[in-house]
Amino acid sequence: MPARPLLAVHDLAVTFTQRRRRDVRAVDGISFSLGEGSVVGLVGESGCGKSVTSLALMGLLPPRGVQVSGRALFRPGGGDAEVDLLSLPTRRMRDLRGRELAMVFQDPLSSLNPVVPIGRQVTEILVRHRGLKGAAARSAAAELLERVGIPDPRRRLSEYPHELSGGMRQRALIAMAVACRPRLMIADEPTTALDVTIQAQILELLKELVTEEGTALLMITHDLGVVAGLCDEINVxxxxxxxxxxxxxxxxxxxxxxxxxxxxxxxxxxxxxxxxxxxxxxxxxxxxxxxxxxxxxxxxxxxxxxxxxxxxxxxxxxxxxxxxxxxxxxxxxxxxxxxxxxxxxxxx
Amino acid sequence: MSLLEIKDLKVHFPIKSGVLVDRTVGHVYAVDGVSLDIEAGTTYGLVGESGCGKTTLGRAVLRLVPVTGGEVWINGVDLAHLPEEEMRRSRRQAQMVFQDPLGSLDPRQNIESLLMEGLEVHGVGAGRSERRRYVLDALDAVGLPERALNRYPHEFSGGQRQRIGIARALVLEPDLIICDEPVSALDVSIQAQVLNLLEELQRERGLTYLMIAHDLAVVRHVSDAVGVMYLGALVEEAGSDALYTDPRHPYTRALVSAVPVPDPVVEDARERILLQGDLPSPADPPTGCRFHTRCPWRQEERCDTERPELRPVGEGHRVACHYAEEIAAGEIAPRGVVGPG
Known part of the structure; x- marks a missing residue:
């Protein structure tokens, strides 16, 4: 492992404040780090702060009513320069998200736009972050879907999320996440909504992506069985x-x-x-x-x-x-x- | 002695279509010919993935969904063919515990009223004070204090709510309790509390359980015998230990191999059987063996055309696969197995 990790989280704390209500300290000083190409797990039961941690790292917490403190030092491109994900301006953060950082959520149906075909949702990322256009973007999207094991990818491009099964939707979401070969992927309970045989397929796919693309993975789950086979390092x-x-x-x-x-x-x-x-x-x-x-x-x-x-x-x-x-x-x-x-x- | 005997049970839901007149354009074969016996005082676990028909089967036993065909015998009575009024009375013998305790407990009723309701409907107990004693008994059995009576479901945690759901089933002193995913909505540290409670109640009261769940590890832990369902049919039935040590059906093998074990040493050494694709639609089940579209051991012709019967392969072990023996002997090589590492 290199001397400096890809992501180093120091003392991350997140407090939700509401008028006339007691503050809720969802995350109370979490520190961990993650090396390049490694898989680190955050495990815990509901309310332990694991999901809030991932949202804070991705800059996806609501702008109001939340106090975030601590540092999350990330090295974009794996270079020497460090940025603090928690204090980065919104525009820079938006640029990193999708290109360097990607996220896969538990429920693919609510993270995909129901009225836009899968193909357009995938090409959107390729257009925005990789500057591809038209037919090139479309065939790159088909390649991505094929990469994550979606059969007949060209036909799938024109289908809507509801036409895909749960497992296929999660694959599509993973395809979007890896579209720009991110350095770090955060997966928040990516297999919890899936049946166990489909879960095995998705976990196998994630392992493959980590090995072949060198993507680091932060795996967030309640399932100790899942992290036992997947993660190099585990934080409870x-x-x-x-x-x-x-x-x-x-x-x-x-x-x-x-x-x-x-x-x-x-x-x-x-x-x-x-x-x-x-x-x-x-x-x-x-x-x-x-x-x-x-x-x-x-x-x-x-x-x-x-x-x-x-x-x-x-x-x-x-x-x-x-x-x-x-x-x-x-x-x-x-x-x-x-x-x-x-x-x-x-x-x- | 069997407490529950299910013979060739079928539940087919019609698919309706049409603007003015509803025409039936097809059926969803949710449960399509299941036979099983549950010994009194034991637990029968039913596993399978979403859409396999396990929940529908549980509901069909209590006729909470219309039964298309087959028989359901409890205590010498065929529930499937009872007139509605007698069926209502018979439901006292078999109670249900649901997955989502908040969704299955009326938020406007306090716990006393929730637990009293069943007693009143079935006319159990002479007068309010006797009923109250039954309610307190049930509450005590699930480990909740008397002061819970005046509270409402939302005031309890998930685990406590599930205890209330169990108390509601217990209060009628049924012979059979059908538990449909009783712990899957609970955090792992709470799951064990509820599973232990169910086991304790079985020991004390000689209850019989039909335990329906998707989590094979949970089902194995509590069950004496386990049935594995796929697309509306049982594909394998075995003793709880044999199911893990000696699974015979390709689907059971895949299922067993896919369940993560919280132990890296075991995980690294395991062989995973990865199934291709998704579950076919139960409205249009494949011909022949229903699993043939995803089966790594599929053989030409016979698997595609001939539906395998559930047949005995050992003591308390039944399997619905043409080639179970050949697969066990390693004579047929599987496709799509991921080895250790």
Missing amino acids: LYAGRVVEGAPRHDLFRAPTHPYTSGLLRSIPRLDAPRDEPLTPIRGTVNDAIEWADGCAFAPRCDNYAEDCLGGPPDMREERTGHRFRCVHPVHGRAPGVPEPTATQGGDR
Whole structure:
């Protein structure tokens, strides 16, 4: 990995303000970085701030009623110059978006324009960012659709979004995202609305694009299974902060934050014996306390002790690259992992 | 002993067209000849992707959709052919828990009134105080406090709402509960709470479940037997363990291989069977084996023309594939398998 990452997010915070209402701090100081051509995951349950993070990075938050702070240093073109995505003027940002940065959303039907044929939506990007015209743009668009595995691409160009299946729509959206060979693609729950066999197709496609085009991918999802096979590095979010971050093998082999290990214990695994009991995390996300008062996970935590409420816990790093924010971490192995000798699979 | 016996169940929805007069121009074959048995006190899981007919099948058992053909036997009565009035009374034996607890709980009724309604409709309990005792029992069984009674659905979290949905089913003391995607709207940490609750209730009360869900890992975890549906028909039925260790139908194999496992070691070593294309329309199902258009093991002629019957291949294991044995023995090579790495 190069010395400097492609994207380095420092202390990103997003607060939604409303008159006569309490401020909502959706993201509360998130830091992570992402190397060129790498795949990094942001994982968490609803309300953890993962989607707001992606919108903030893309400059897609509404202009009013939102306070964004922190820095997100991005190197356009992978060069030496750095820009801060959070403070870039709207016009420069618009220029970067589509060319250097691209985004794929969860629901392709609402991110595609329903009254414009697929072809025109794809060529629009090619015309705007790559300066292609007419027939050239059209055949480039067909090539793109073919690249993402849409059969009979020329005919599809004239079809409207509702004429495509969910999986095909998501492919079309990915085609639009990769139209300008972006350096960084942010995918926010790209497979959540899809059936599992279609999800497998889309994940395979994303892996292929990362390997072949060298696009870096920020994968945002609630599904620990999806990130386990896809991401080089995983950040687990809780109540607007990263509570644990590590290379994927490390994270799953030795989950250190009680929230991470709790999540892993509460999901039924397809390959586990049937009678293996699930251990749920008690309470709900609504039980979180303010980070300023202590660990937000404390009210639901099995390792809770009084010193958990002595202000925000610091991020610690025990092994290289494995960081966690916890005073009383778990030092066990992941559920379903038998012996350390059996799991010496090296990281990718 | 079987509690629920479904024989050749069919639900075909007519497709209407026309301006002045509605003409039926075709049918959606949502459920097209499904037979299955559920043993009393066990859980039968039904999996499949959207549009496979699993939800329609669950609803057809309670006649919440019109049944086109076939039989549904519960406790020696064929529900499919009961007159409407008797059917209404019979619904007490089988209750339903829906996916979206907020959508299935009337926002203007408080919890007491929601739970009382069923008791009143079925005339259970002599008087209000006895009914109230039943309601409190059910509420206690799902782990909600008495003070919940005066509250409204929106005051609860998703997991609590699903508990209310379960309490509403429980209060009538049914033999069978049909759970349609009971946890898919919930966050993962909450899913486990609800799944454990369902298992606990089954142990305590000897309930029988028909568990309908798209998440194979969830279904396997709670079910004794699992049926896999594709385009309105069962393609495989197996014990919960055999389904993962020894899937026989190509579709089941693809499904099992596509489910992500939260473990990089497992993920890196897995072979994925990628299916080509999308689900065909249930209004115009393919001839022969319905899976042949996407099947990596498809053989010329027979798969395209002859519809395979669900046939036994082992103890409690049935499969609808002409070539299940040849595929298991590795005599037919698949197309489109992505190896590890």
